[in-house]
Amino acid sequence: MKVALLQGGRSLERGVSLRSGARVSEALLSLGHEVESLDLGPDLVSVLEQMQPDVAFIALHGIEGEDGTVQALLELLGIPHTGPRVAACQRSMDKSLSKYILREHGLPTPDWVTYSEAAIRDFGAASSFQKAVATVGLPLVAKPASQGSSLGVKVVTRVEDIPDALITALSYDSRALLETWVSGRELAVSVLGDRALPVVEAIPTDNNAYDFEARYEIGGASFECPAALEDAQTEEVSRVALAAYVALGCSGFARVDLILGEDGPMILEINAIPGLTETSLLPQAAEAGGISFEEMVEQILDLAC
């Protein structure tokens, strides 16, 4: 097949995307496909029209690549693409919207409130911080509504630290969430097709319970796959993750991040186009499930629509 591999882009996750793209490109070539790698730029549409690929493999992360922008263009041009379609992209990219949808489907996710920059700047939203704390409790996690990595995430233990944490979160998006901090085991369930892959657990290497960075730093956390869970736990976590995947309308593949606390699993977010790098969790999970990277790429390609 003639594959247009979309990678790079303008999001803050450009670096990850380039690494995902490089690895996917290698796999596609070894599978015998014809590959042309494209970065996002002013000539994207004309290049795609000229190239007329059979399919577009989207290895983009973050804004524009994962939020439906590129997907909408491809769908307009009639080019089948990997991963979710436009609406699912928008639903999963926006953490606040995702959580509303999860709640509507009766799926567990921590309590939260959402603040837009405009509400704070123009409507005196800061006067409601006490109320927000009453809703979500302390400690809480402040995070941008639409970022895929640890960027902009801060844990807040005192109400007076909310402004500082919101300034950080709002540097990465025009909206931010204050979400209940849930302690427990950090799990990621990758979904491929209609199947939940073996669960990955991120185990922080130091004892700082609030260190989000640890998850993303080499050496900051170790990853165990499959996670050492009881069968019933694995089953429940996988069920919840698959249900979230379906609720948001994802397709092809995705990664669902959860916390397994005392009250069972809580869904934190759904990554519609998770990382595909050497150290990313989806490929690790696939491998643990007996699926090589090449096989996974081929499956993702087969599921393109």
Next chain:
Amino acid sequence: MRSSAMRDMMAITARPEVISLAGGLPDTSSFPAEAFSAETDEIARESLAEALQYGPTEGIAAIREQIVKVMAAEGMAVDATDVTVTTGGQQAIDLVTKTLIDPGDILICDAPTYPGAIPTFCSYEADVRQIECDADGMRMDVLEATLDSLAAKGQKPKFIYSIPTFQNPGGVTLSLERRRQLVRLASERKILILEDNPYGLLRYEGESLPTLYSLDGGNFVLYLGTFSKILSAGLRIGWLVSPRPIQEKLVLGKGASDLCTSTLTQMFAAQYFARNHWHDYVEDLIGIYRSRRNAMIGAMSEYFPHGATWNKPEGGLFIWATLPDVLNSEDLLAKAIGKGVAFVPGTAAYVDGRGASSMRLNFSGVKEDLIIEGIRRIGAVAGEQLRLYETMTSTDEMRLPPQQDIEAASDDFGDGQAR
């Protein structure tokens, strides 16, 4: 930069639509094409086989002779045999660290220091101690106190790394008095200094100061020079001047790492410098960079928020700016990238997370109109964040919009330009 997410974020600065004030890029567009052709033609005619061949690990003789001349232009007398050619200044930092540092050994450097040196120091597991700089460079009282406290524990740094002239990232220059103090301290306590001097010839105003090497005579000072900022960064030619026993080890280390620096680029540089036109080119660069520095400072005065401070470097490529401390420059960078402009967050210049409200701004790699636009955008996002913070905390510490008058600053870093 400590965070890998942060490193990924910097990938976007390579996009063409981003005004990058983040790099340390010299302006290469002004290099005369005819001079380039003349040198390459001559190599093709007269010494092609040699140019395409391996060369000696320590560098070809012709370039080492020219290096002696370049150093003489900064008042240093060296013997060509003491020069080791390296693949850029970066390899020189790597080789010295590799040669002198065992895991856990103490290394002293400026605070803030060259962001590109930190990964090198960390990869050899050096115990890095950073000594605070003010407007006159590294503080000798702090250095002396640090050395005393180490000595009390029976410890001593393996070497002191410093960029005394137009420091990267701070733009500050070590005063003559402190240069003498530093050289004296090194000699009294028998500590090696690695003097990194990439920008010494790029002085836009003020009097030149003697290098540490010339004050010390090469006893305790290892000297690191480069053609990157006076000819071309793409040629990848730097050099080290060091005492013979150390040089032998450096050459062994270099041989293990890359056998030799590109013979072709060494021959190109040697020929070019032999013609003695390089002074004119450096003069051209000085004119270009002075004007860009002025444009940046003018734009900062106009667009940076109240409470921001910065220095006016007399040379080099960088301005170090510090914003009100409620702002975090890594967060600000995310927002700035969204507006198509990038800088280096101050945290990249420290090993311990300091520098969070500071940023390094490069003025050599981008033309004036883009510098002004870039600074305007950074000022705008910083202003937005400050206003938002002010709205949330309702303090009157940050008065916005910024006032137009320039105040005397109490900031102890740089020469205290501020709004």
